[in-house]
Amino acid sequence: MTLPHCSVASEEVGESLAGTAVESVDRWLLLEVTDPWAPDAIETEALSGQVHARLGRWLKEIPRSRLQLIRRPGHTGRKSKFIVVSCDRGVVSEVEVDRYEDLLGLSIEGMFEQSTPATKPICLVCVHGRRDRCCGQHGSAFFRALQGRGLDVWQTSHLGGHRFAACALWLPEGLMYGRLRPEHADAWVSARANGALGDLTRFRGRCSYDRPTQAAEILLRSRFNEPSDDAVAWVSTTASAADTWEVQFRVSQRTESVRVHLEQTGVSRPASCGKDPEPVTSFVEF
Structure with missing residues (x-):
């Protein structure tokens, strides 16, 4: 039996991208x-x-x-x-x-x-097909779509999360995205040029944060429909219970809290192509 591509399986079960970026790297x-x-x-x-x-x-x-x-x-x-x-x-x-x-x-x-x-953005797109076929397929297509847009664009090795291909990293801010397709290139580059994060459903998180904080930022921005990159500033993250965190941010001169919980979703998908299905977890506001 031919197993489905991991990126197809992940999207079919509705796996969230929030809080899936490389963590604690700046x-x-x-x-x-x-x-x-x-x-x-x-x-x-x-x-x-x-x-x-x-x-x-x-x-x-x-x-x-x-x-x-x-x-x-x-x-x-x-x-x-x-x-x-x-x-x-x-x-x-x-x-x-x-x-x-x-x-x-x-x-x-x-x-x-x-x-x-930095005088212009550096954009890395994972095309590491020897690591996972989804990265080679979707990453190469998205890389081609970014040509001629004033970015310092490179193909790169594994960024983590094959099932979210195409995956891209925007530097120097350290913003990671997933499920990018050639038709998303215009809106994505335009949003970043205007200081916005773009489509939050494709934003995996800020790599300088740990994963609970990544997810909390995305949930908070979704709550207030706040796409501007500099409108939200992290304050603190505290583990409050098992798989639960209290995260505080500054938003427009006020402090906002998000309580996130890592829960089992009840569905499974392979983490990468050729692997057996694994249970999916997701960060939710709690």
Whole structure:
């Protein structure tokens, strides 16, 4: 029996995207690698043992950090870009290296210290088909739809949540989206250009937050129909009971609370293509 694509199964059971983004990450390391990516990106053959070890050390030493491999079709130049992004400060720093081994001579702390404000958005679209076929199919289509829109657009390795493909990350803000299709590109880019988050049903969350806080922000914004990115500011998150959190935000000079609970929905779907179905959980206002 042929199993359905995980993205189809997830959408058919109505799985919510709220609170499914990469969590507690606000420093991103982006390395351009044009060679084929391994299913686990850091194990890619083109990265030597020393480079692999150095990248792993940086991820351990830099709090709240994550590595993404990036590429652009047709770019076969000798140099590769290495970009670091700090979401909390909205800054970016980049260098070009002739060989991946040149990373061994870099001061990663110096790169972060010398970062400057981003001059245009960086958009990463997961196309990691060797990790999951849905990412390869939907991600590649959405990547093509973003061309020529004034963005610094890259294909990227696994962003998590294959079943929500196409998945995209908007930097330097660290906003993650899912179930993006080519027909969504115009509205999505326009919303971001105007400081809005866009369609909240496709917003997975802000990666600097933990998942309960991600979901709480989306639920709060839905309650007040507030799409403006800077209109809501996180204040605190407190676990109040089993799988339940009290989250406070500042909205228009007042404090608003959202109580979220992680519940079993009673339906199942595969987490990725080829896997057996698993129960679906979802954050709800409680």
